[in-house]
Amino acid sequence: LKLYDLDISGNCHKVRLFLSILGKEPELVPVDFMGGEHKRPPITDLNPFGELPILVDGDVVIRDSQVILIYLARKFNATGWLPIEAEEMARVLEWLAVAENEIARGPNDARLAQRFDYKLDAEAAREKSDRVLTIMDAHLADNEWLALGRATLADIACYPYLAVASEGGVNVSSYPHVSAWMKRVEALPGFVPMPAG
Numbered sequence: 020l021k022l023y024d025l026d027i028s029g030n031c032h033k034v035r036l037f038l039s040i041l042g043k044e045p046e047l048v049p050v051d052f053m054g055g056e057h058k059r060p061p062i063t064d065l066n067p068f069g070e071l072p073i074l075v076d077g078d079v080v081i082r083d084s085q086v087i088l089i090y091l092a093r094k095f096n097a098t099g100w101l102p103i104e105a106e107e108m109a110r111v112l113e114w115l116a117v118a119e120n121e122i123a124r125g126p127n128d129a130r131l132a133q134r135f136d137y138k139l140d141a142e143a144a145r146e147k148s149d150r151v152l153t154i155m156d157a158h159l160a161d162n163e164w165l166a167l168g169r170a171t172l173a174d175i176a177c178y179p180y181l182a183v184a185s186e187g188g189v190n191v192s193s194y195p196h197v198s199a200w201m202k203r204v205e206a207l208p209g210f211v212p213m214p215a216g
């Protein structure tokens with residue numbers, strides 16, 4: 020497995036985190052993001068959208084962090100992390116959709132604006148962050164994990180951008196149930212944090 024990677028990317032962190040939990044060591048291919056390497060061939064031959072992460076497994080090339088998590092869970096038969104029973108699978112995928120939409124447009128965009136000077140509306144992203152965190156906090160008041168009675172891909176996908184949300188001026192610590200859930204994620208065997216930097 021080869022992972023085209025950026026160390027400070029939450030989307031890449033999701034994939035490294037799940038691979039570590041599975042006990043798999045990918046070959047990491049660091050991409051010079053600041054130099055725009057992801058916007059040129061050969062990276063754009065792998066992903067024409069010019070985005071990371073990209074997973075290469077032999078002849079198979081997969082883009083999008085959520086989809087890579089799904090691919091890895093199926094490939095390694097990790098049905099605990101992604102059950103195949105209809106409702107259980109839907110419960111997990113509902114939260115992958117939250118990671119792709121509400122968390123990406125909330126805490127991720129706020130961080131891109133504040134830390135990386137992207138031309139995004141930081142205030143609007145912080146408001147979206149508060150909306151998704153309020154919903155998550157209420158859900159986690161009654162549930163230990165996001166989707167099912169155990170950790171699943173839902174927790175892996177939603178964690179990384181919340182762990183670095185303060186870099187976008189989003190204060191996760193004012194959401195006590197989200198904060199407690201994050202500690203549970205951090206206690207999972209095989210957990211690896213995003214490298215500091």
Ligand SMILES: N[C@@H](CCC(=O)N[C@@H](CS)C(=O)NCC(=O)O)C(=O)O
Nearest residue numbers: 028029030069070071072083084085
């Ligand atoms: N939905 C994609 C988003 C990927 C994405 O936006 N990645 C960022 C790095 S975290 C990127 O490569 N951005 C390049 C750009 O937008 O130009 C995923 O979950 O992997």
